[in-house]
Amino acid sequence: MSDRRLRLTYNRGNLEMMAPSTGHEFSKTLIGRFVETLAEESTVPIYPLGSTTFKRPQLSGAEPDECFYIDNIEAVRGKKRLDLNEDPAPDLVIEIDVTSSSQNRLQVYADLGVAEVWVYNGESLVIQQLQNGSYITSPTSQFFINIPISEIAIFLQQAGQTDYLELVKAFRNWVRSQLKK
Template sequence: GILEIMALSPEHELYKKLVGRFVETLAEELRISIYPLGSTTFSRPDKNSGLEPDECFYIQNQAAVKGKKIIDLTQNPPPDLAIEIDIISSSSNRMEVFADIGIPEIWHYDGISLTIYQLHKQEYILCNQSLTFPTLLMDKVEHFLLQAGVVDYLELINSFRRWVKDQV
């Protein structure tokens, strides 16, 4: 396999944290149980694949892994949602590894656009809506992300929370 070492910029880390907080806020306001595992290393030795997503969440399958100290992907489901932030380098070469691991949905942010990819027959296809949050308007989420670094971090989270509450 290939070992990829990436230097993480402040901008990358801000967006990673912000998109993760948005997922947590959505789950809180919609009363959906989640199990956040951040940048946990996931591997499939049987497929010679492994990676650490920027953020990941068990949502539909959270009950199957909650409390486990080790998650064996040959016996346990993969995370339901992974977040990938591409500010400096492209993660397009990582999509094949995500597919090997079997993560059903990837939210990808490049500093401008937030896109959703869903796994279909071992390949990711671009989709208009999230499996977990089907009523979520991604262009509105992009609007909040574009305010990062300009608007106070906690005020941005609170504005997002108010918007979510108005939607439900």
């Protein structure tokens, strides 16, 4: 048996299990780092909670690849456990869709009330925003308004040929140039 951690998604009676690959883990780590860089350069406060399990008993639950609280930081800061019957869902979730579809997870995130989901499929980064209980594709992030988020995929595609920290530096410089526009 592999020592890789299983990711679970539960949606109205259906249980999905996935063992993330190294490519999946690298992409989620890099996008998470990019979100942190965006937040630093844009001075947007974030509270990262990684792949914390979020659930509403009897309905649905999921473990995002990465997640961040942005608008709701004060409601969860310092808590050891979150109860989505009382606490808000993360504001931003990152999903890597390289080997398996995140379509079922999008419904779970909608049920949980996640405001925005970024889905990376290995080629493009798509922003999904929650409106009236379902997700619509958006060209911009509600949290990083002045940044063309879809262009992040260009940096992600360089990951195989570029040193990790050099790529983060290049991304930081790009963010700074976008914020000056």
